[in-house]
Amino acid sequence: MGYPQVGIHPQAGLHRWLTTTLSTNVESMFEELVAQAVGSRDAVGAVGAWARAENAACARRLAACADVLERHVSADGSAERENWSADNWNAAAAEIAAAQGVSLGVASHQLVIAWGLRKRLPKVAEVFAAGAVSYRMVEAIESRTRLVRDAEANAKIDAEIAARVEQWAGLSVAKIENAIDFWVDRYDPFAVRHAQTKARGRHVDVHVSDDGSGTAYVDALLMATDAEAFDRRLDAMAAAVCEDDPRTIEQRRADAMGALGHGADRLACACGRDDCEAAQLTVSSTVIHVVAREESLSDDTDVDLDGEDPPGPSREELLKMTVREALSPRAEDMPSAPADTDPAYLLGRGILPAPLLAAKLAGAAQIKYVRHPGDAPPEPRHRPSTALAWFVRCRDLTCRFPGCDVPADHCDIDHTIAYPAGPTQASNLKCLCRKHHLIKTFWAWREVQHPDGRVDWTSPTGHTVSTCPGAELLFPALCRPTAPVDPAIVRRAAEAPTDSEARGLMMPRRKRTRAQDRAAAIDEERELNAPINAARLAERDEPPPF
Template identity: 50%
Template sequence: MFDRVADRVVVSEMADSARAEAAAAARRLAAIAELVTRHADGPADRAYWSCDNWDAIAAQVAAALNVSHGLASSQMYLAMALRDRLPAVAALFAEGTLSLRLVSAIAWHTALIKDPGALREVDAVLASAARQFGPLSQAKTAQAIDAIVDRYDPAALRRTRAGARGREVVIAPDDNNDGTATLWGSLLATDGAVLDRRLAEMAHHVCDADPRTIAQRRADALGTLAAGGVRLTCACSTTGCPAAADADPRAAAVMIHVITDAATLTAQPDPHTSGEEPARPITPGTSVREALDPDPETPETRLPAAFLTSGAMVPASRVAELIAGGATIRRVNAFADAGPEPGYRPSASLQRFIRCRDMTCRFPGCDRPAESTDIDHTIPYPYGPTHPSNLKCLCRKHHLLKTFWTGPGGWRDRQHPDGTITWTSPSGHTYTTRPGSRLLFPSLCLPTAQLPLAATADRPLGHRGATMPTRSRTRQQDRAHRINAERALNAGRVAERNQPPPF
């Protein structure tokens, strides 16, 4: 693409593409703002619905952009801030002068300004000064924006909450498919000291023949604590080890669903996941792959991996460890020739099949794990049977959306025997979602039965004994409450600034 082109041309192309990218993002957000503006005034009673009018709009945005519901909602807030609160900044953004990262920072740091006059002043000043923010770091950009906000509305400064209020523990999914999850967060200092001491004690409880390093033992000890255990099971193979346990507490304390091929069940634990990384001498005949990965590959490590219903990958050797620790094995019935089940609630076996087949919520763009979703009848029961060809996983938000925002002008869905779902949005766009196991375990997606493919809008809803959960206050009231609460954090500082100078 850039063969025989000078570096100057390549760098210029980078800058031009960045401006085009910003302008395209501005058009996307402008379209989102237009959709929100057109449908913002929904029925008054639905403002108190748990799945309210804002959620109904967010569902369309999420499906169109193939993003999660939460990300779609945040895009809507940003789009409306640029349209209604920061028109001068939005104009520069539309030209490609400002980046999406910068306008997002501006919208966030000005969100607490309530006075329209102050907001107009801040918007104008930021628009004239924002060109200079580009080369600054993210922290320095925030400081520059806060300095301008402080000049016109000191009560609107985003104050960093007290560390105690900001404590959290985050467990990130397995993005690298290496069988591990990433954990980070902040605790109260006292809790941190207790946890550190407890992990150290458990790490040193095993015998000297345990192949794991201290760091690996501490990580495994945290999993044991989460499972309700108090002692770390020794990983040595010594007969009569005093630190050995009859069963690993992690095998039975909390249920997780792991989907795998039958061949994986005979895999052996991988001895190379614990201990120090083995050293391998580099010789003239050593390949690059061998140098980077000195662990020998065995037939067991080449087995198909298993997957949690949350989507994370688990090595076959880890499944073997869970089985050796006492994990229960259940064969998933494929329901290829099964007929409808009586009653509304699917059997445990059928629920297990649906969750293993779908793996996530089946709404476009949603990746909520199947284990935390509802089982939905595509054609409402009793007009639609309790059968795999009529059941799918939907998270609670999208289950409510499909149930209460359906019919003419709402969402419609059709399900096919292989689990494929065709969604039709209120705007008439169609989106197709397929079971998460389609590429991993295609046998779970074999056609189960051909049912009438009538859309939900073609069937009367009937009385299903369910009502929409409601909020104690509307989304708008809740947002105003949060803004007032954050502004109140600055009350002492504003009062101090407003005192007359000392004589």
């Protein structure tokens, strides 16, 4: 199918891609972009050509995402499913996530952009498909125009931005947002998004470092008053230890933040003296789960985690050394040989090196042993025993749906073959977060679980992807095969029809559909912005001088 010519005001300045490229066939256009990239004779030209091909490929991927949602919302009974807790949007996002190996949240965000291009910004989508703009630019346009409600105003904004967006490629993020807001302001002044709405995006995110150090970054957006109170609280806790505490002030502030997370009201001093009044820490009511081999708890590798100066020669010693001596490691600075221990795993957060685990956590840990069930027969009840449930959680570590990283201790224990037809045994149990549990149950996903914990997933459209237990790499002993499910039970389950309509009667219901939630959010933000937008509009209409 060819792209239609875009009707834009003559003064807008039609670009070359509007008069030539958009009238060609979609696939031919993409093939031409790839051919240009492959045929480029210099590296810089190849970078630009491949960037355009990448943009065009991303546009096609998002268009395919919109197609998936279109299929769901146009199917029979889709209106009723909009009130499901796991609605049409969730079902589409789950298929998209599985196809790309990303999380449900990432897929849902991509679907927001894709649906916005499909329904509100078709001309911008054409520019994107031609490879002329990046995903970052398209994401900004979709977000900054989201409050526009009038269809005619939306069409004009779409056309105006599409005619100029290629020229914005070299602008900063702030300048791009200003350029988008200019056209929103011209056709729907009350849809301009303002900085004060940033407070509505308050959040706290925790990102575990991927370097295996066992540390994490905390990214937060707080109200200024709360942030000031938090800052002062950390200072007060850091200052309450005795003068022999070996940590720097920044290390104590970081540890104080951890103490708050554990429910403590003070920071325990690390001086090591028995008579230190600040050495006691209040009992924590917070529980975190760490999976580790028993040997890792007693790892005796030397670690130096506190203090200002790292191990090595002092500044005075360095001044007396030659360059070769300064760069050569000294025997006294070399760490002792690491013990033959494996890292631990903090559920939902990643690995913890064994020396860090032993030095910081082992002394305060409550140890529970996990036993491999071996060839144990099925248990007689629907709910697995505590021992079996913890084996499954430690084997899986996270939700087992493709692309999902919800920690196992926040997941349901799901029967792959539904109970009572399916037995309660390790080879028929896995971890699923509540959202993916609903999607699996009510949206006709099929799965086959193997005795080693591997699960083969088949989507409603017949696409297959496999997921392996999280312990496969870190704790392979937990992935030894367990007693298999009776083949006759497996065969009957494979032949059974999917009873999705009957299950729909039990699906948790939404109070409002997703579309109603979006409309209400737009109305709320427009109302919050109304006083500022009205003042700006009145000022703009005044005669000069302004």
